[in-house]
Amino acid sequence: MYEIEEQKLAAANSKLDVISEIVNKEKLAADVKFKKLKAGIDLGTSSIVLVVVNEQNVPVFSAYEEASVVRDGLVVDFMGAISITNKLKERAEACLQTNLNTAAGAIPPGTVGNNKKIVGNVIEAANLEVSAILDEPVAAACLLDISDGIVVDVGGGTTGITIIKNKKVVFSADQATGGTQMTLVIAGFYNVTITAAEKLKRSKVKENEIFSIIQPVVEKIGTIIDQYLTKFQIPQNVPVFLVGGATCFEKFPDTLSKMLNRQVYQPHSPRFVTPLGIAIGNEKSFS
Numbered sequence: 001m002y003e004i005e006e007q008k009l010a011a012a013n014s015k016l017d018v019i020s021e022i023v024n025k026e027k028l029a030a031d032v033k034f035k036k037l038k039a040g041i042d043l044g045t046s047s048i049v050l051v052v053v054n055e056q057n058v059p060v061f062s063a064y065e066e067a068s069v070v071r072d073g074l075v076v077d078f079m080g081a082i083s084i085t086n087k088l089k090e091r092a093e094a095c096l097q098t099n100l101n102t103a104a105g106a107i108p109p110g111t112v113g114n115n116k117k118i119v120g121n122v123i124e125a126a127n128l129e130v131s132a133i134l135d136e137p138v139a140a141a142c143l144l145d146i147s148d149g150i151v152v153d154v155g156g157g158t159t160g161i162t163i164i165k166n167k168k169v170v171f172s173a174d175q176a177t178g179g180t181q182m183t184l185v186i187a188g189f190y191n192v193t194i195t196a197a198e199k200l201k202r203s204k205v206k207e208n209e210i211f212s213i214i215q216p217v218v219e220k221i222g223t224i225i226d227q228y229l230t231k232f233q234i235p236q237n238v239p240v241f242l243v244g245g246a247t248c249f250e251k252f253p254d255t256l257s258k259m260l261n262r263q264v265y266q267p268h269s270p271r272f273v274t275p276l277g278i279a280i281g282n283e284k285s286f287s
């Protein structure tokens, strides 16, 4: 089983590596031909990310802007979200030398009513036709081609936990713990500003020291996941797929693996898993 997972991970990683090569460099991926393009927009708590893929689902363009237009999974600054989405679209069009006409979006699990529509409204207001609105973990699961697994998405504001069985989502929850909380803990420890703490967190210079400071946050996330997995009696051979920007610490997967007593896979560039999944995911069937 693990061999198959490793192969799927390698396939996803080769696409994620293309994104890390081109993102925000106004640069097209090398050696890729494209006819029919698909775009995905991820409206996150920390940033808005655009990924454009070709017919083979290989990324050809990617860009993002740091943004505070979403809080706790809800769009709180509609005009700001439209303006950034528009800018990202224009950057893509200038680079690709073609118009983008459609884009898919995604919502955190459990989003209902008007909040569900609002992501589509932002995409439409940026003059893009909405090709699909996916659940965020479903988008990640599409990219990683998960049949049975647990998607853990540690973003800025929240951590999403999604259990997938036979290519179907059987459980999803969103918890208010994530990268922002890690930054607050670092700011408190060093008695520095949030901006300085955020910088420290992302710099790899003192990674071991920083990880030991944020370890209680990681352990809190692990405890919450463990409670769900115990409640739903998820067998130990079902692996975790760890995505989201706040998982960018070398020791994170291992720490979580020990707590959950199961295999934890972390794709390359974990913050781009959901955005890439949104771009490619609209044709696949997960429910």
Ligand SMILES: Nc1ncnc2c1ncn2[C@@H]1O[C@H](COP(=O)(O)OP(=O)(O)OP(=O)(O)O)[C@@H](O)[C@H]1O
Residues within 6 Å of the ligand: 043, 044, 045, 046, 047, 070, 073, 154, 155, 156, 157, 158, 159, 178, 179, 180, 198, 201, 202, 203, 243, 244, 245, 246, 247, 248, 249, 270, 271
């Ligand atoms: N290199 C890094 N090391 C540690 N944390 C990082 C790194 N890069 C980004 N982060 C953190 O990742 C978080 C953002 O992750 P991501 O882009 O997945 O979230 P988002 O999609 O915007 O938020 P959400 O999913 O909660 O709406 C932020 O808290 C950011 O500080």
Ligand SMILES: [Mg+2]
Residues within 6 Å of the ligand: 044, 045, 136, 153, 155, 156, 244, 274
């Ligand atoms: Mg996210």
